[in-house]
Amino acid sequence: MNESxxxxxxxxxxxxxxxxxxxxxxxxxxxxSECQRSLEMIELCQRYMAHLVADKEDADSRELRQSxxxxxxxxxxxxxxxxxxxxxxxCAQQAEQPRWEPVELCAFARTLCAEQDTIRQTLHTxxxxxxxxxxxxxxxxxxxxxxxxxxxxxxxxxxxCTPEGGHITLSLRARPEGGAFLTITDDGCGLPDGxxxxxxxxxxxxxxxxxxxxxxxxxYCRLTGWTLELSPRPDGPGTTACLTLPQQDGFTPSPALxxxxxxxxxxxxxxxxxxxxxxxxxxxxxxxxxxxxPAEWT
Amino acid sequence: xxxxxxxxxxxxxxxxxxxRFFRICQNYIGCLDHDAFRCDVYQSGEDxxxxxxxxxxxxxxxxxxxxxDMDGPEFCSRLRQLDPKFRPWLLLVPTCSxxxxxxxxxxxxxxxxxxxxxxxxxxxxLNSLLYDLDSxxxxxxxxxxxxxxxxxxxxxxxxxxxxxxxQYLRECVELALRCEPHFAVRKDVLLPVGERHSVxxxxxxxxxxxxIEHLENLNRPAWQAFKRRHHSRSAHLTTxxxxxxxxxxxxxxxxxxxxxxxxxxxxxxxxxELLPI
Numbered sequence: 001m002n003e004s005x006x007x008x009x010x011x012x013x014x015x016x017x018x019x020x021x022x023x024x025x026x027x028x029x030x031x032x033s034e035c036q037r038s039l040e041m042i043e044l045c046q047r048y049m050a051h052l053v054a055d056k057e058d059a060d061s062r063e064l065r066q067s068x069x070x071x072x073x074x075x076x077x078x079x080x081x082x083x084x085x086x087x088x089x090x091c092a093q094q095a096e097q098p099r100w101e102p103v104e105l106c107a108f109a110r111t112l113c114a115e116q117d118t119i120r121q122t123l124h125t126x127x128x129x130x131x132x133x134x135x136x137x138x139x140x141x142x143x144x145x146x147x148x149x150x151x152x153x154x155x156x157x158x159x160x161c162t163p164e165g166g167h168i169t170l171s172l173r174a175r176p177e178g179g180a181f182l183t184i185t186d187d188g189c190g191l192p193d194g195x196x197x198x199x200x201x202x203x204x205x206x207x208x209x210x211x212x213x214x215x216x217x218x219x220y221c222r223l224t225g226w227t228l229e230l231s232p233r234p235d236g237p238g239t240t241a242c243l244t245l246p247q248q249d250g251f252t253p254s255p256a257l258x259x260x261x262x263x264x265x266x267x268x269x270x271x272x273x274x275x276x277x278x279x280x281x282x283x284x285x286x287x288x289x290x291x292x293x294p295a296e297w298t
Numbered sequence: 299x300x301x302x303x304x305x306x307x308x309x310x311x312x313x314x315x316x317x318r319f320f321r322i323c324q325n326y327i328g329c330l331d332h333d334a335f336r337c338d339v340y341q342s343g344e345d346x347x348x349x350x351x352x353x354x355x356x357x358x359x360x361x362x363x364x365x366x367d368m369d370g371p372e373f374c375s376r377l378r379q380l381d382p383k384f385r386p387w388l389l390l391v392p393t394c395s396x397x398x399x400x401x402x403x404x405x406x407x408x409x410x411x412x413x414x415x416x417x418x419x420x421x422x423x424l425n426s427l428l429y430d431l432d433s434x435x436x437x438x439x440x441x442x443x444x445x446x447x448x449x450x451x452x453x454x455x456x457x458x459x460x461x462x463x464x465q466y467l468r469e470c471v472e473l474a475l476r477c478e479p480h481f482a483v484r485k486d487v488l489l490p491v492g493e494r495h496s497v498x499x500x501x502x503x504x505x506x507x508x509x510i511e512h513l514e515n516l517n518r519p520a521w522q523a524f525k526r527r528h529h530s531r532s533a534h535l536t537t538x539x540x541x542x543x544x545x546x547x548x549x550x551x552x553x554x555x556x557x558x559x560x561x562x563x564x565x566x567x568x569x570x571e572l573l574p575i
Contacts, residue, residue, distance in 0.1 A: 067325060070318050200367075207315045207364050287318075 073287040091219040098142035105137040124165025140248040145220040151279040152213040160188025178247025187238035313340045314362030343368040352490040358388040454520035463509030474545045483538035506537045
């Protein structure tokens with residue numbers, strides 16, 4: 001907590017004296033950690049209850065397992081929304097600073113597409129990776145921001161294609177002047193064009209969302225100097241989201257700076273996959289999928 | 299817990315875009331009494347509004363923050379435009395601001411204030427939902443409640459109020475009581491009940507006719523007395539006439555019913571308290 005603001009001091013009222021600072025004084029970190037703790041307690045209780053009914057096949061146990069699944073889905077959505085909200089609060093408080101590190105984008109993109117089979121089976125949506133012949137592409141980026149933006153864009157594309165199913169392409173290209181373009185194109189419902197019909201179509205696919213994910217993407221872009229452009233897909237219905245990662249000043253993509261050890265790469269892939277699984281679990285139609293971490297990352 | 303036989307079932311509509319919300323609410327409500335409540339689920343707010351407008355007796359509506367075609371506040375705004383007698387008694391708004399919605403649905407219309415017999419809709423939250431539902435169940439058990447009175451009649455006639463034919467009859471009579479003295483049985487009563495159950499008018503008619511046949515076969519003294527009161531001892535009871543006479547029976551002042559001589563086989567007044575319960 002901020003030392004200058006102690007709610008237990010009775011002699012002065014910091015809230016009255018510093019109304020303008022109230023937002024700045026909001027203890028986001030304490031809020032986050034307390035929410036995280038509550039979510040973890042919920043998960044521990046879920047696991048315990050799941051263990052109690054693990055081998056039972058009576059009607060009550062089946063009903064309890066169903067309730068546990070529902071509880072897991074609700075907790076997953078809560079987790080996602082709280083994560084976005086606290087990240088937005090940190091951005092608004094100007095408490096966010098990007099942490100630059102080398103990221104190999106081809107491996108990053110492959111991990112993002114690791115569940116393409118599951119997505120095809122459950123949502124009938126084809127997720128395709130197109131690296132344009134690249135085998136590796138290093139950029140300097142904040143991995144956390146990059147993951148959050150890409151997962152949000154992937155989630156939006158999947159929702160836009162659900163329930164009919166569709167086609168999503170994640171393409172990666174090197175910028176001639178350094179950096180990269182990361183583009184996610186879908187042939188789903190497309191951006192609202194102002195007509196009532198398109199608004200209703202769009203709304204029906206994004207029910208249960210807080211509409212704050214793209215806000216966070218733009219906030220991260222402002223912090224990093226990246227650009228995110230959403231536009232109608234040029235050759236048919238759907239949307240193209242293009243994230244431009246410019247070359248960072250002072251960064252030389254020399255082998256010495258590509259200090260990504262195999263262990264680091266494995267750790268990064270595993271962490272990204274976990275985030276991917278959590279994000280996909282919030283996509284309608286995938287809530288009950290039990291994701292298994294790919295063998296190469298275990 | 300209330301006795302189902304005296305209290306009757308309480309109809310609840312659950313509205314959400316998310317099927318999980320239905321299951322979670324139904325499980326939660328099941329904590330009270332599985333038999334005391336009947337839940338219908340609606341993904342479309344328009345469909346639920348149409349059902350309420352059609353007179354389906356939903357006493358409680360459990361509303362998610364969104365439905366497939368409208369958000370919670372819009373639904374509440376539309377609900378406000380409904381005739382107060384068609385509104386539920388209880389509205390659950392778990393994820394919206396209760397205060398905000400209370401202002402949306404506040405009954406300001408003079409017509410509503412004049413309609414003293416119309417129960418005012420109450421807002422509830424998840425914390426007090428079970429308590430409020432339980433209170434409603436008690437209210438439903440009130441002797442003046444027409445459905446409770448009909449359940450009593452059915453039990454006296456030897457019919458369980460939960461059978462399909464009895465359910466159809468209860469819903470038809472509930473609608474008939476809201477109609478003008480003369481109403482079109484098919485259009486005003488059978489059709490809405492059929493739509494409510496996704497069956498044809500003929501199916502509702504058939505369900506009630508089978509109920510009448512069953513009651514004729516049982517031919518309990520209370521049934522004979524009922525028919526005598528409505529001069530139907532020998533006349534063949536059609537579905538329409540049955541709904542009319544049941545409605546008339548329920549509209550009889552309580553004292554008139556009390557003054558009716560006990561039907562054959564029923565215990566005399568001085569015998570009643572001596573009988574085991």
